Amino acid sequence: xxxxxDTQDLLPSAKTMPRxxxxxxxxxxxxxxxxxxxxxxxxHEKYGDxxxxxxxxxxxxxxxxxxxxxxxxxxxxxxxHKPKVVKQMWKPFLGEGLVPNDGESWKRQHKLIMPxxxxxxxxAYAPTMAAYTRDMIRGWxxxxxxxxxxxxxALALRVVAKTLFDTDLAHDSETVHEAxxxxxxxxxDHAQTPIPTPRWWPSERNRRMVRALDAMDGVIERxxxxxxxxxxxxxxxxSHIVFATDEKGSMSDEQMRDELMTLIFxxxxxxAHTLTWAWxxxxxxxxxxxxxxxxxxxxxxxxxxGVDDLRKLPYLEMCLKExxxxxxxxxxxxxxAQEDLRLGDYFFxxxxxxxxxxxxxGRNPKYFDAPLEYRPERxxxxxxxxxxxxxxVPFAAGPRVCLGKxxxxxxxxxxxxxxxxxxxxxxxxxxxxxxxxxxxxxxGARGMPxxxxxxxxxPVRAGESSRPPARxxxxxx
Ligand code: HEM
Numbered sequence: 013x014x015x016x017x018d019t020q021d022l023l024p025s026a027k028t029m030p031r032x033x034x035x036x037x038x039x040x041x042x043x044x045x046x047x048x049x050x051x052x053x054x055x056h057e058k059y060g061d062x063x064x065x066x067x068x069x070x071x072x073x074x075x076x077x078x079x080x081x082x083x084x085x086x087x088x089x090x091x092x093h094k095p096k097v098v099k100q101m102w103k104p105f106l107g108e109g110l111v112p113n114d115g116e117s118w119k120r121q122h123k124l125i126m127p128x129x130x131x132x133x134x135x136a137y138a139p140t141m142a143a144y145t146r147d148m149i150r151g152w153x154x155x156x157x158x159x160x161x162x163x164x165x166a167l168a169l170r171v172v173a174k175t176l177f178d179t180d181l182a183h184d185s186e187t188v189h190e191a192x193x194x195x196x197x198x199x200x201d202h203a204q205t206p207i208p209t210p211r212w213w214p215s216e217r218n219r220r221m222v223r224a225l226d227a228m229d230g231v232i233e234r235x236x237x238x239x240x241x242x243x244x245x246x247x248x249x250x251s252h253i254v255f256a257t258d259e260k261g262s263m264s265d266e267q268m269r270d271e272l273m274t275l276i277f278x279x280x281x282x283x284a285h286t287l288t289w290a291w292x293x294x295x296x297x298x299x300x301x302x303x304x305x306x307x308x309x310x311x312x313x314x315x316x317x318g319v320d321d322l323r324k325l326p327y328l329e330m331c332l333k334e335x336x337x338x339x340x341x342x343x344x345x346x347x348x349a350q351e352d353l354r355l356g357d358y359f360f361x362x363x364x365x366x367x368x369x370x371x372x373x374g375r376n377p378k379y380f381d382a383p384l385e386y387r388p389e390r391x392x393x394x395x396x397x398x399x400x401x402x403x404x405v406p407f408a409a410g411p412r413v414c415l416g417k418x419x420x421x422x423x424x425x426x427x428x429x430x431x432x433x434x435x436x437x438x439x440x441x442x443x444x445x446x447x448x449x450x451x452x453x454x455x456g457a458r459g460m461p462x463x464x465x466x467x468x469x470x471p472v473r474a475g476e477s478s479r480p481p482a483r484x485x486x487x488x489x
Contacts, residue, residue: 025359029073030059039066049343049371049449056372062358068097072346072365076373079356082402084347084366086410088355095348095365101199104225108267109274110415121271124256124263125415128176128249134419137175138319141423144170145430146316149472152464157440159459161288164427165189168280168287171423176275177235177250184231191224192281196451198224232272236265249275282341283420285452288460289339290332290428293386295439295462300388301432304331305467308433314471317429319422328429330388332421336406337374338386343453344369345408370406371453379403434472436465 032055034040044051044067052074055063061077075081084092093114102112110121127133148167152158166185173181181188198221236254245251253268263271294301307327308317315321322329347366352359360366375383379399381390407414414420431437439445440461448456466473 023354023357023359024062025361029358030063032059032063032065034065038068040072041067044072047449049369049447049453052344052367052369052372053375056369056375061376067365070097070363070365071361072367073358073360074367074369074372076369076376077356077358078373078379078400078402080358080402081368081373081405082400082409083355084368085402085405085408085412088353089410089412091350091353092347092366093350095346097365098346104221105195105199106274106277107270109270111274111278120258120260121263121267122415124252124258125249125271125275128252129415129419131418134422135319137171137419138422138426139316140174141171141426142316142318142430144174145427146434146472149431149434152435152466154464154466154473156464157461158464160291160439160462161284161455161459162189164287164291165280165284167427168284168423169276171283172276172279175419176248176279177239177272178246178248179235179238179250181231187227188231188276191227192277194220194224195228199451228273228276229269232269232276235272236268278414279416279419281452281454282416283423285341285454286332286336286420287424287427288455289341289453290335290424291431291437291462292439292445292455292460293335293338294331294432294437297386300331300386301437303327303388304432308429312429312433314433314469316471317426317433319426321429322422322425325425325429327388328425328432329421330391332424332428333391334386334388336370337380337404338384339447339453340370340374340406341452341454342406342408342414343371343449368405368408370404371449373403373405376403430472434467434470436467438462438465 032040032043034043040051040055044065055065055074056076062073062075062080064071064073066072075084094112099112099114102109106112108117108121110118110125113121144167148163166182166189169185169188170180170182173179198217235250239250239254245255253263253271256262294304304327307325311324312321317325345368347368349360349362349364349366351362353362354360374380377383381387402409407417407420440463443461445455445460446458448454
């Protein structure tokens with residue numbers, strides 16, 4: 013695909029493509045703000061795979077046409093950056109961390125952090141993931157009610173902390189979750205307010221955010237100080253971040269803080285919320301749950317699930333792929349055109365915000381039959397082969413693809429598989445979750461209440477020992 017700016021008048025553009033007009037002054041701002049996910053889904057239904065609206069003062073293009081999505085993610089990625097408005101939103105929280113970063117600075121950080129996610133290293137994290145899941149289950153009592161969302165957020169945080177930083181954040185999980193919640197709410201608020209209030213504004217929400225950032229900085233300072241005191245390069249990701257140097261020297265304290273914050277944030281909420289939705293979808297589709305149980309019982313029996321078992325559990329993977337289609341944790345992400353661009357059959361002007369919603373792409377009936385049904389069986393090799401690039405992007409794609417994709421897919425299969433092996437997957441009778449489209453799609457404060465019911469002969473309940481490894485296995489690779 014080449015840049016064909018001179019033929020722009022012939023192409024559907026900001027002037028001619030379907031437009032959501034909204035309010036005469038604010039455009040689509042308030043429609044988006046009121047219920048962002050519903051707005052995006054409804055508008056795609058109404059206007060098609062590409063439409064434009066004004067959000068705040070800029071033109072925002074919402075895109076679920078696979079060819080255009082692929083051009084944004086892959087073929088034209090170098091002309092497309094993270095939006096300034098999103099960088100500004102992230103600034104107090106993730107600073108210049110990998111998620112909001114761009115250009116040379118992103119390249120350098122990416123190179124430094126990538127080795128932590130090589131397949132061999134990630135594979136070595138599997139025993140910790142399985143052991144911590146069993147620890148969580150061992151703490152449950154038959155018949156009691158728990159909030160699955162809360163449980164899984166704590167587990168995912170523990171897994172990231174141990175595997176990537178070789179530390180145990182079990183005691184900090186409440187602090188981290190409260191802080192993340194406050195930060196998330198404040199960021200969304202700032203991003204959606206037509207006339208943004210400055211961060212020093214003495215509102216209760218701003219005060220809560222400052223407190224939350226202090227709490228998170230405190231946790232991170234402790235992590236770094238402990239590793240520096242240790243003075244040992246253990247070859248793990250934390251050591252790369254704390255000790256690595258390149259031609260430009262080592263990472264500044266500020267950059268280190270930003271990357272650790274990014275990895276803690278990106279590495280646990282996303283997996284935890286994906287697993288929360290997978291739990292919900294299996295609980296409400298019992299026939300699919302039975303199939304997944306059968307696969308695990310036949311293949312694994314009572315053993316702990318190891319990394320080598322995963323290829324023998326294709327249905328488990330299909331269940332997760334289908335969850336990521338139906339209710340993706342990262343339900344939307346945005347980019348900004350750095351120059352006038354022709355992408356697919358459309359023209360996008362410099363400065364345009366390009367929003368891609370994995371939630372909307374996953375519901376496109378052109379590519380997914382009966383898109384509202386939870387149908388893991390659709391994910392055959394043939395189906396994936398014929399799916400156009402850009403039609404399914406829960407982890408984005410191209411140079412800015414999720415760095416933790418392999419990590420997350422392995423972690424989620426091990427955790428979900430271990431849960432299916434041991435407990436009944438259920439939600440309280442009559443409970444309907446909320447669908448809250450914040451930084452990640454989540455069920456909100458009401459959570460995902462479930463009743464603990466161990467399966468007959470569940471290996472964890474039978475008292476099988478599964479202590480986590482004494483030292484991290486992060487160094488095995
Ligand atoms: C189901 C789980 C996950 C999903 C659905 C997910 C999804 C995504 C998506 C869509 C992006 C691109 C966002 C954007 O461009 O604005 C992204 C970026 C990223 N993710 Fe994930 N993610 C998951 C798990 C993880 C985990 C476990 C980690 C780390 C341990 C991680 C680390 C990152 C990082 C560092 C980036 C920024 C990459 C870059 O721009 O260079 N993610 N993720």
